[in-house]
Amino acid sequence: MIPELGTGALLVALTLALYGAVAAAVGARRGKAALVESAQHAALGVFVLVTACILLLVYAFLTFDFSVRYVATNTNLGTPFYYRITAVWGALEGSIVLWSWMLGLYTLIVVLRHRTSARELYPWVLTVMLSVISFFLLVMTVAAPVFARLSPVPGDGRGLNPLLEDSGMITHPVALYLGFTGFTVPFAFAVAALVTGRIGDFWITTTRRWTILAWYFLSLGLLIGGWWSYHVLGWGGYWAWDPVENAAFMPWLTGTAFLHSVMIQERRRMLRLWNLALVILTFSLTLFGTFLTRSGVIASVHAFTQGAIGVFFLSFLALVVLTALALIAWRWDDLGAQGALDSIVSRESAFLLNNVLLVAAAFTVFFGTVFPLLSEAARGVKVSVGAPFFNQVNVPLFLSLIFLMGVGPLIAWRRASLDNLKRNFVWPVAAGAVAALTLRVVGVRPVLAVTALALTVFVAATITVDLLRATRARRAVGERALTALGGLLLRHNRRYGGFVVHLAVLVVAVGVTGSQAWSVHTETTLQRGEQAELGGYRVRFDGLRESQESNHGKVTGTFTIVGGRGAGQVLEPAKKFYPQEQSPIAYVDYRLGFVDDIYLVLGDFARDGSSATVKFQVNRMVSWIWIGGLILTLGTILAVLPERRKAA
């Protein structure tokens, strides 16, 4: 029953979306408001139907309806309740349903928010959004039919990929997809601007919040992905330059560039063409990311299915890129800059440089990711590009970006005078230099770590200098310090929201630097009662026990921290044996700390529990990365609050 209902709903939704896309465009060209209005209704209908599909899927999972192939593949009778719901987006077909649902939701919000405020662009925005949804609905009905029937109906299903049985996997795809789909909105506005010829700043100011939110969700998705990788995969790291990680990172880089370059257009009327190109690139990269993860064209630890889906995505990607570039070519004459760069030492040029670096980073990541393909095409040789390449190329770029993060917000527009430079940068530069010296003196050896941390201090100092100065100005008119600071943040929320986000990036940077420079690990085999020592911690192996969980068997090791810091704490890393998997899944146990994480992974063991091999890691400052994520959230909230400045 569910397969028929679901497929039916999808087909109706697809018809409605296609109709809406055409109706909005025709309505816009012929000036027929009634047609645009009917497209709106179609958008609402699509959203309702896709919501119904998700609910049907949830229902099928909860009731173990194995007549739905997708359910049989991704769950079994032992799958816990909680994961039966998240299994909805646990694999390809379901994630596309979730994706479409988010697009439908965004379309609805666009209808509600911009129906009247963006009258001329709006119908075309609707056309673009509904076209994108149509594509995803088409994928869902043809290439990856989520409601495909399985016959004969098996008595039990295969079960969810055990690695996905984790809370991080509930939120990570959701955040990532919210980010990916979020960039559809600025893209749709950009296309609408090109089609209507209203390529002024309107589309940019209108989509500012959309861009920030999409960027935020993408950042959050990346961070949660790192968290999942860190505490589930058991290799002790959070980022591996895997193609699938890169797939999400590339639009993040170009999206970050876009966030900054729109400010120059707003202030100085420059970079119109560049901004259009960036948003098109970002949106294309989100599609490319999906293509990469889902087509199986490039090998990845995220082993996903291969199939017709890749062809679909590539065709759509080609359609998007070629259409968008053709539109730019068509409007070429209108896209010239109105402002000009006055001086190299100015905020514009700092922002430009930031853009160049970010796009360069995106390019290197792209290059490294598709290089195996290029090599095979050109020379017929299979190669893989690993972390060393990406690190070597990207670390200098990122260090420069951190430096610019300090310079950009404070340097003057147009042309910075010597006075402006002195006023803003003497103290921060001094702070950075002192930090570098101090680090050397206390014995920090790695040059990279010293540079990164000194730059971080420099940027933090620029933010502090700016805040102090602004607060002092308000205190001069009689406000109390905290009130002054609070008022400042709220009244100039856009600027200071940006500062808080910068601060978050710094905190993440410290975490990355620290963990790369100071983490230690060892692997050792312990007899029961024996101890291992690492990085000032001692861990004793106390034995093993076996247990049977609802959908897997489990062997748990008990390790106690003895003596010194953290004494008495018990860690219980385990190995889980899922019947549907060939090899056991490691279950990591860890104690997170502000500076040190103690991290244990159980390796081989003797059946009788007399000995066990354990991977023992002391990871340093990794928590800062997650804390950075929290600060990022605060900064984003501040940045998207309605601006108070005008009211005040």
Next chain:
Amino acid sequence: MRRGWRWLLPLTAVPVLALLAYGFRVDPREIPSPLVGRPAAAFALTSFDGAAVDLAALRGKVVVLNFWASWCRPACYEEAPTLERGWRAYRDRGVVVLGVDIQDHDDAARTFIRDFRLSFANAPDRGGKVSVDYGVYGVPETFFIDRDGRIRVKHVGVVTDEIFRATVEPLLR
């Protein structure tokens, strides 16, 4: 840029798109098995029916050696009818289909064989020695062995009727 030239702009994307399209022609997961071209490792097992299954005794026939398991859903379930059909269609032309069941419970495996009415020989690989010899990474994997006892093709994933026919035919020539 001259007016006409700007229309070349979209073309800049073509090489990248072409490269990605090329990606469909190659399979990154297809790590060439070092076993292809080598003599197939000998083994002797006892089938679920109690009959002896000895690869060496099958020299002179084309052998389709399929590794499967009853827990391998849905792939093994999808290809089981194909293997049975292939066996029936080609048995008179000197093709033998052999199933090796790995990491499984006997009851579940017997149910599987009964449900699909498999008439070719299936044997449990106790201790997993055969699957280790063949470097089996996941199920299903199928090895096509020629009359001289050499592995000619390794297929990872579901075998379809089309693949079965297209792989076996040349080995019969």
